[in-house]
Structures are given as structure tokens and as C-alpha cells.
Amino acid sequence: MEGVTTITSIQQISPTVKVFGFDLGGVELDFLPGQWVDLYVDTGLSVQVGGYSIISTPLQQGIIELAIKRLPQGRVAAYLHDHAKVGDEVELRGGSGGFHFEPEWQGPLVLIAGGIGITPLISILRYVDQSHLENPVELIYSASQPSELLFREEIQAIADRNTGIRCAFTVSRPQGGAWDGRVGRIDLELLREHAPTQDSLYYVCGPPSFQDDLSVLVSNLGVEASMIRAERWW
Secondary structure: OEEEEEEEEEEEOOOOEEEEEEEOOOOOOOOOOOOEEEEEEEOOOOEEEEEEEEOOOOOOOOEEEEEEEOOOOOHHHHHHHHHOOOOOEEEEEEEEOOOOOOOOOOOOEEEEEEHHHHHHHHHHHHHHHHOOOOOOEEEEEEEOOHHHOOOHHHHHHHHHHOOOEEEEEEEOOOOOOOOOOEEOOOOHHHHHHHOOOOOOEEEEEOOHHHHHHHHHHHHHOOOOHHHEEEEOOO
16 A cells, blocks of 8 residues: 555653554555554655554554654654644555464464564454454563553453453563562563463564564474564664
8 A cells, every 4th residue: 555644643652652543545555463554754854764563453444553652763753753743644655564463373372572562463462352353362561661561551451351362561670669560571481471382373573682582582482483473673
């Protein structure tokens, strides 16, 4: 899909992340949960492009949502955070990428996210929930601060209403008394508790060091490389 979209909503969901809603304007976007799109933004000086995972699902016709984090090297993200407003038009191309939900897979899913790496995985989780699929799902999510555990209440609500879905959250650097949950990074103990089977399909997404560490940990569980899907962008 390639076309001009219109920003319909902007929501700050964490100190560093905003969710942008886009009206596709009748243009059909064909994508699978977990895939991404490119945004082309005219800053006034040049046209910049940035790739972002879709957090909505294909079941939501006519619109998509993107959760965009402000990063030091992210010119498009900085422009959108500082200047974008409802009604602005943005060129969009996609969906793209080989990291996505595989409709033919009917077995267990293990979704492992670090920080903003939750974005493609929340699309997969929402799709399983909205489609009433029977795939058991374990979602394990780590962030540096409680405020950066994006969509935590929604994820917990999905798990609460689906007996086949469980979730676990951990924070590596909590400050003050705002967090009473698990502290630390995702480790083998947490994986063994929430990802006990080798016949699950694993999705891992996060910063490079997270991606590398978790790929090793998952392999240490005895999971074959063919059962691990990985996504990293920066």
C-alpha cells in the first residue's frame, strides 16, 4: 500500500511515546499483525522516512495506529512528537517485514518484548484476542521504568478475560515506591516459568542487546532456531 493518510488522533502514553492514529482515506492496507510501515514526513527542509510497527490489527478497517518513541537519532519521531497535529497529512507505505503473526500456526505463542519492542507484539496479542483464536499465549515484557511498560493495563485485561493468555512484567530500574512487581531483567527463571514448552513459536523484539541476550536465553531452553522469530530496528 502507498498513499496519503491523515492523522486523526495523538495520545501521549508514556514520557517518551505517543500513539498516532491515521485515517487511510479509503486506501486498502494489506498487512499481518507484527508488520511495519514507512512514514514519509516533510519537515520543511527535507523529506525524512521512518519505519514503525503497526500496533492496531487488520480487523480495524480504514485506520491504523503507530506507537512512536522519541529517540536521539530519530528525526521523524522528533518531528512528529514536536510538530504533528490532528489533520496533518502523511505519506505511508507498507505493510512490510517478515516478523509477523503466522496464520497457519495453531500452537502456543511466546511473545518477549523489551521496551518499545512491544509494538509489533501488541498487534499480535490484540489479533489473537479480537479473533478469539485458541493459540495459548505467554507475553513477557521488560522495561527500564514502570512508566515505559506500554499498554500494561490493556495487556493485563486481555490476559484476565482469556484463560489461554498469561502475561508477566518486570522492571529493571524502578525508582521510588511506584513499582511493587518483579524487578530485574528477563532471565532463565522467568522464561522457564512462562515459556515452559519447546514446541512454542517465540517472538523476540527489543533493542540490539536485549535481542541478542534473549535469543541466547531462549536457545538455552532447548528451543530450535527455526522456532524463534526476531525483530530489531536500531
